[in-house]
Amino acid sequence: MRAGVLFGQGREQAFPDGFDLEAHVLEDLGVPLAGFDIEDLVHGDHHRILDGLPRRRHRWLYCGWMLPHEDYTALHELLRDRGDDLVVHPDSFETAAYxxxxxxxxxxxxxxxxxxxxxxxxxxxxxxxxxxxxxxxxxxxxxxxxxxxxxxxxxxxxxxxxxxxxxxxxxxxxxxxxxxxxxxxxxxFVRLARLPYATPGHPVFDEHRVVFWNGEPVAHAPYHDIDVDPLEAVPFPWLSQVSSTT
Missing domain, CATH: 3.30.1490 (Dna Ligase; domain 1)
Structure with a gap:
C-alpha cells in the first residue's frame, strides 16, 4: 500500500490555505497527493466525496483543517470502505488533538x-x-x-x-x-514573546511548530508565515520522550 498526502480543501481551492508550498514540494518529490471537499465531510454529505482519489490503494496522511474526532473518524471509515487507510488512526488523532x-x-x-x-x-x-x-x-x-x-x-x-x-x-x-x-x-494565561506585527483581532506571538514521526522530531519551523528567525535546534528536546509514549 503506497503512502500519500490527502488534502482537505474548501470548494474552489487548489489546496488548503497555507499548504500550497507543501503541495508543490510533494509534487516535485513524486509523492502521491489528492484532495477532497472538506465542507462536504463536515456537513455530512459523504456521497462520492472521495471519487477524485486514485484507484490504487494508499495510506493517506491527512493535511488540512483541524477536524473534530467524529469527522476524522468518518473520513477514516470512508477510506477503509474503498480499501485505503489513514496513517494516523482516529484514536491517535483524538489523543493528540483533544x-x-x-x-x-x-x-x-x-x-x-x-x-x-x-x-x-x-x-x-x-x-x-x-x-x-x-x-x-x-x-x-x-x-x-x-x-x-x-x-x-x-x-x-x-x-x-x-x-x-x-x-x-x-x-x-x-x-x-x-x-x-x-x-x-x-x-x-502565559505572557509569551510577541512579534511586532498586527493581525486583525488578536496578538501575534512567537510560535514554532515541531513535527514528529515515530517519536522523533523531523522538522520545525515558525508558525507564522512572516519574517521570523527559525530556531537553530529542536525546541524542548524532552518532547521526544513524551511523543514516544503515546
Missing part, C-alpha cells in the same frame, strides 16, 4: 488547565478560580480556541468577573456553533 486526552502527559510543561464536560460557564468559572486563581486566562473548547475573536471569545482579562467570563463563553459557543467540542477548557 486537550484532556494529552494533558496529563504534558502537565509539568504546559500552563495549568481545567476543563468541563458541559457548556455551563458558571461551572467552568468556579473550577478555574479554585485551580488557577483569578484571570487572566485563555478559553477554548476541548479541541481548539477562537483566537480570531480574541477579546470576544478567547482571552479572559485580568479583573474579569463571572458576568464577563460568561459573555466570553457565549462568544466561544457562538464562534464554534454546532462544532463546539465537548466542554470548556480554561488555561492560565
Amino acid at each position: 486537550l484532556p486526552c494529552w494533558y496529563d502527559l504534558l502537565a509539568d510543561h504546559t500552563p495549568e488547565t481545567i476543563w468541563t464536560e458541559t457548556e455551563d460557564p458558571e461551572e467552568a468559572w468556579e473550577l478555574a478560580l479554585d485551580a488557577l486563581g483569578p484571570p487572566p486566562w485563555i478559553l477554548k473548547d476541548h479541541l481548539k480556541s477562537a483566537r480570531q475573536w480574541w477579546e470576544k471569545a478567547c482571552f479572559v482579562p485580568e479583573g474579569a468577573d463571572l458576568e464577563r467570563f460568561t459573555s466570553i463563553c457565549e462568544g466561544l459557543l457562538e464562534f464554534h456553533a454546532d462544532r463546539f467540542q465537548r466542554g470548556f477548557v480554561v488555561r492560565r
Whole structure:
C-alpha cells in the first residue's frame, strides 16, 4: 500500500490555505497527493466525496483543517470502505488533538488547565478560580480556541468577573456553533514573546511548530508565515520522550 498526502480543501481551492508550498514540494518529490471537499465531510454529505482519489490503494496522511474526532473518524471509515487507510488512526488523532486526552502527559510543561464536560460557564468559572486563581486566562473548547475573536471569545482579562467570563463563553459557543467540542477548557494565561506585527483581532506571538514521526522530531519551523528567525535546534528536546509514549 503506497503512502500519500490527502488534502482537505474548501470548494474552489487548489489546496488548503497555507499548504500550497507543501503541495508543490510533494509534487516535485513524486509523492502521491489528492484532495477532497472538506465542507462536504463536515456537513455530512459523504456521497462520492472521495471519487477524485486514485484507484490504487494508499495510506493517506491527512493535511488540512483541524477536524473534530467524529469527522476524522468518518473520513477514516470512508477510506477503509474503498480499501485505503489513514496513517494516523482516529484514536491517535483524538489523543493528540483533544486537550484532556494529552494533558496529563504534558502537565509539568504546559500552563495549568481545567476543563468541563458541559457548556455551563458558571461551572467552568468556579473550577478555574479554585485551580488557577483569578484571570487572566485563555478559553477554548476541548479541541481548539477562537483566537480570531480574541477579546470576544478567547482571552479572559485580568479583573474579569463571572458576568464577563460568561459573555466570553457565549462568544466561544457562538464562534464554534454546532462544532463546539465537548466542554470548556480554561488555561492560565502565559505572557509569551510577541512579534511586532498586527493581525486583525488578536496578538501575534512567537510560535514554532515541531513535527514528529515515530517519536522523533523531523522538522520545525515558525508558525507564522512572516519574517521570523527559525530556531537553530529542536525546541524542548524532552518532547521526544513524551511523543514516544503515546
